[in-house]
Amino acid sequence: MRIAETVTFGGGGLDRAEDLRRHPELLAQLPVRTLPLWRGKPLLAAGREGLAVMEGHAFAEHGHPVLVGKIDGAALFARDVSGLEVAGVGEGLGAFLDPTEQTHPDLPAGTAFAELRAVMTRLSPLDAEIAATAKGVLEWHRGHGFCANCGGPTQPGKAGWMRACPSCGRAHFPRTDPVVIMLVTYGDRVLLGRSPAWPEGFFSCLAGFMEPGETMEAAVRRETWEETGVRVGPVRYLASQPWPFPGSLMLGAHGEALDDRIEIDPEEIAEALWLDRTELMDVFAGSHPRISPARAGAIARFLLENWLADRLD
Template sequence: MRHAETVTFGGSGLDRAAALRGDAAAQARLLAEGRVLPVWRGKPLLAGDAGLGWLPAAHPALAHAVAAPVFLGLDGTTPRFAQDISDWSPEAGAEAVEQGFLDSSQQTHPALPGDWVFAELRACMTLLSPREAELAATARAILHWHRSHGFCATCGARSEVAQAGWQRTCPACGAQHFPRTDPVVIMLVTRGNRVLLGRSPGWPEGMYSCLAGFIEPGETIEAAVRREVMEEAGIRLGAVRYLASQPWPFPASLMLGCAAEALDDTITLDPAELEDALWLSREEVLAAMAGEHPRVKPARKGAIAHFLLANWLADRLD
């Protein structure tokens, strides 16, 4: 495994056992033997300090589910599933609300131990093992897709879950629909000993990150990198190379990390895209990572931006 694959949510070698998805008898057996991860409004269940909270399929907390579990794969010999219980309502006053950039609230279920909580995945992603991080990211992304794609995009009829959760079919017109992933480029743009960072409007004070943007239809990765940096910061780029990727299930992106060399350093902001952008030296990035920079806060650990910057500092990008 390349060092680049050690990014959070990177591949952990999970056996997704796709050949078993269409076998109803096998799925029934696997569900009886396996464990289910409840997900509430995008938040996976955490078992205190022990990682993800896995439950048997007959557990009372799963009674709130309105759809069958999705088969995630085989974790060694243990079948793993995920199930959406977003229709459950916590006790009065405990419901989550959107809290800007990151929802820090946690919810407890009366049928579970008191230290088992539903928590925002971005807040706990670095606490999970590589295998659990991959399972949690997969669960969050696939369940969000089901909640947001309940109707056929061809004829508008309600679609039905198939292939153990990895497909939706339309009983009216026969169309088949598959989980969506949106490719996003994220760029480590350098010029000599400096790196280009920016911040979007509404981000927490002091937060800066690598520039990023969605790939458009008919566009290569390299073309998207050059276009996004030019649009957002007015910087022309030379050589572009791929470094690493990260599934980012918020809600369904695949971050494609690239290194790019800037041909100039004059920043011209697009205020609709960026609130600010600046060049930082290695020494300044190191200070930001240590929380000692007077203006720039460190990138969130676990995000590919942090991964790219940390490895740039260590001179081990591969």
């Protein structure tokens, strides 16, 4: 897919400066900038259309700095400042699409911490990649304070890109969980499903975690059959999207269904249906009588819009 990297969080061109993680003496020679995140919410500029990066090791008393990359000759670090006493803690905090914003007297004027899902389509590709990287790695640190091998406390290293266990010597590195998300078609129709936890009317592409020893193609076929009873034949890769909620890599694929019979597993999915192109156009136009479109910025919407526009090649 020639436009694969135009998906949100893709194609930002971030210089991750992996060499500096291994050479702290070189890293120490660079000027420093900091992107603080509060409970996974990056600091945004006043217009909420870009990240607000602070000079130096801002909020140095909070968390451990993680090297995100090298930007304009400076080392950019992410820092978890969830311990800050912020203003703006109110109703909706922690919701799936958190509408709240948080501020602090030591932040630049007009800036605020905001939910990444709510602003991701307004960020530049580079800012979106930085935010996704920062959020994903800091979330990994939050959940890996203890060694999975012996249970001992771990310590960060390599500029925040590993955690070492002093007790048993095991080194742990940030992980990404692969998830297949599939555009399944049958002729001129596309298969959509609704999770039991989703609001009524919200439909999207089917998706599921890959299992050990499984290819992407096999996962597409297995997940589609498990959820809807639809058998899939040919499968091809289309595009990928880092999805830091909390730490997945969405592998977008096109699967060609062998039949259109649907028999859902109610434990897996609440409802599934086929839509033709005209119906999907109505969904994106907001005029469909019962179906809402996939969220802007999500790879599901990216795949559906490009299928509708015949741009999958």
